[in-house]
Amino acid sequence: MAGKLGRDAAPVNRTMPAIAQPSGTETTMRRREALALLSTAAVPGAGPALAQPAWRPTRPVTLLVPFPPGGATDLCARALQPGLQAVLGQSVVIDNRPGATGVVGTRIVAGLPGDGHTLLVNASGTMTIQPVVMQHPGFDAERDFKPVILAMSAPNVIVVNPGVPARDVAELKAWMAGRSDTLSFSSSGIGSSEQLGFELFLLRTGLKATHVPFAGGAAAITAVIGNTVPLSMVNSGTAAPQITSGQLRIIAVAGPRRLSWAPDVATMAEQGLPDLHSLSWTGLFAPAATPDAVVEALHDAAAIVLRQPEVVERLERIRFVVEGGSRADLGRLVSGDLARWRGVVRDAGITVN
Template identity: 40%
Template sequence: MNAWKNTLARLLAAALPLALAMGPAAAQQDYPNKPIRLIVPFTPGGVTDTGARVVADKLGARLGQTVVVDNRPGASGNIGTQMVATAAPDGYTLLLGFDGTLVINPHVYAKVPFDTLKDFVPVSKIGDAVLIIVVHPSVPAKTLSELVAYSKTNPGGVSYGSAGTGSTPHLAGELLKARTGANFVHVPYKGGGQSMTDVVGGSLPMLYTAVAGAYPFVQKGQIRPIAVSSAQRLASLPEVPTVAESGVPGFESSSWIGILAPAKTPQPIVERLQRELHAVVQSPEVRERLASLGISALGNTPAEFGQQIRADLAKYDQIVKAAKIRVD
């Protein structure tokens, strides 16, 4: 009897680790079996939020579960981003990652409540939002070289607006200023809406912003496009040259959005999400919708997305230090 009990105990001891291992494995195979929450760390209605909703609807359809967009704004995206950093790594809480939050905020804030490289696993970059330089028609410059020259001779330089201190357009403006020697003076706004109103109205001479917000006003002739910061010209604005074409070789600065999960999310779940996300953003319908928002669709691999995040962290570290940008 004792021998039988000992044998049974050994069998149970051997089976327990296998049973424990099968639990998570079974959960991964069953993923997803409930709605997924996509945290957008900004208010509804902007380009980032709209892009997230376009992707969420189609991603949910492919996964067979609803992907709920949950807006959690505050502290330039830090609050919502922290929520995902501390969420369970089970694939049911995802982050709509934004370059301003993940690769710029760590340099401009004295402290952020997350570690970009340690607290998240990249899933895929949705795409790049192209930036554009526009001016009020009263500004006597039609090209970037003319704008730079004008800034150097105009008393007080030329003021340019952006979505806020430490935003991607702000840093793009500072990089352009460093590369050209222009006398550009930054004017931070709390978002892009008021800055666009001011440049259209003429109280702000220059604006660095996302193409999506500027496009309608460019079409109406209310603002003049100077250059786009993408590597190539845009199909929607083929007559507008790139900054690189305009005398600043190699200059490129775009704002990106992508999907990330909490660190330690199982690899099979990350791979499943990436496959479905790639299919979504490469579909003609979604590509066209994102293009209307000024976003060039991508859907790359976790490794490729992670490589860009690391490179951008290093790039913006240098820009922020050189421009001495700090948000208290």
């Protein structure tokens, strides 16, 4: 059901009982109780005879991943799975429902009544780009879901072929100036965060380059290494091996902080482009009808798991940064990304047919 971007080629009920929502005072007390008990439950060796927190699942919990096994979003869900099982006291199962760049599985969860037993583990592209570039995505990221927690993120980065005589944004702008008729940039696909992130870079700098989409980040990276396309915006985790080996040169980080494994490379903000953010992230979401007290308990459980050293190590191994934070933090991230990408599509003259 992907729409067509005018600048490029075409892109690509179950019934559950509702849970009555307690009053605000009762919710606050229960959340504190749940956090304390969940924290105790997460301690290695804690016995099973703990008092029950304010809310616990009564049957297995499903983490629905709208992508095939093996990708970053799936790996995130599988990293969280053992810890969530221990903290929640129920089996946690992974349900992969791929299709239409994550849209198929996202629609499934959007249509659930919401009782805390199914969570969506979703990527930024599906939640904040597909609603912008598709005519009928079939879900509203802000209306149909409640944010639970931001699990991990990895910024996109601008990279160039080592033959390009530029090492920072200023030098890249100088090199690109006057080459608009011949310059092109690669991305992992039409409507990807990498494409829109580079389009945002062009808008903010007044430069021009032609988009060359590839089928995935690996192919986009290969094109830059082979100098078929001289520059690209790519996911930092995907490109890390080629960057560290010297096959690619990294120019700038399109995120809020520098990369731990490339600390000498400045962010876009540090190089004079403060609003140029392009992140790949994974978050947990509940259907909108899920009571707030249940969502709070799930947030507290996931926050505990994200602090476990083995989870941090597993996610950092794939070059993602473990995040956490509040439900409101994730909500603001979703709203901000949606507004940013709508603006890029509008200002770059990209049309959806």
